[in-house]
Amino acid sequence: MSDLERLIQLLAKLPGLGPRSARRAALYLVKRRDSLLAPLAKVLTDAADSIRPCSVCGNLDTRDPCGVCTDPKRDDSVICVVEEVADMWALERTAAFTGRYHVLGGTLSALDGVGPEDLAIPGLLARVRGGPVKEVILATNATVDGQTTAHYIADLLADCGVQVSGLAHGVPMGGELDYLDEGTLSAALKARRPV
């Protein structure tokens, strides 16, 4: 197999790229050897060497512990628990949270055979028991698996003396009621607040 075919095959494995768009991306890369292909090759090589999961929270970074775990300005008393690194980054982009994070690495799933020992739950318990943590925010996805995992962790944390909270459910900003599902609408109605 030629370099080009192999390049297309590997690009097609990326999320969001199928065989056709991988072909387009490969051609685009090869035509921009100096401005894109060579720099991308270099940064991928560097990333393969440098990026490691943080041993504290599970974030991906060139440092271990990661930048978020070592940031002295962040609040040690709140840990936000998320499923994946992408969720952590999404929360970081809001700039609305200044505590620490804990990445589970997935959700409990009986179907896929994912048990508590496959997730970073023991590490979370150790952090909560051993540190100055006062609140744990369970920010797993609002899916069945995500909520199951959140309930499981909430049960484990029940006797740790910390406050356990979850994200609010409701109408998304800019959302139109007509296009929302019944579950979201009824959650928003139940959690209604005085204006």
Place this chain on the structure above:
Amino acid sequence: MSDLERLIQLLAKLPGLGPRSARRAALYLVKRRDSLLAPLAKVLTDAADSIRPCSVCGNLDTRDPCGVCTDPKRDDSVICVVEEVADMWALERTAAFTGRYHVLGGTLSALDGVGPEDLAIPGLLARVRGGPVKEVILATNATVDGQTTAHYIADLLADCGVQVSGLAHGVPMGGELDYLDEGTLSAALKARRPV
């Protein structure tokens, strides 16, 4: 800027990937260091070294002349002229053409300041005049620029003693008349054939 940020920035330049999907792809890569990230880094480095445009037809390949130009089974008497390498690959996937190709590298465009000297037109004329070519198929896109370029080349080839042809226009296979534009429908009607 960290390796991760730089990786996301470069991935976001690929066609079909925006900032959000580039972030997703970067995370996907970093989580699959051995199965995807390292191989992709290697093949990109290899490709940057090995893939060059073919000096005969403009195809991208690890060999020069490319595999298509050196294939002894292909018909030297027909040259198919396309705008980009991607178009050539699209035609190759049909396996319906066994002649040679010539990649122009774009279309004439007065607006973008692309003149005949910016495209591989001199090389095409040299190939037609110097070789056993009997037919030139102008397979540029069915856009204004593509058709303008095809007409320009057809004029240049008028006194070369070769047959000049173009792709048929009509209803795409599986196409529904109701969803087709008027231009395609009227072209299909004008070029109607006895059943």
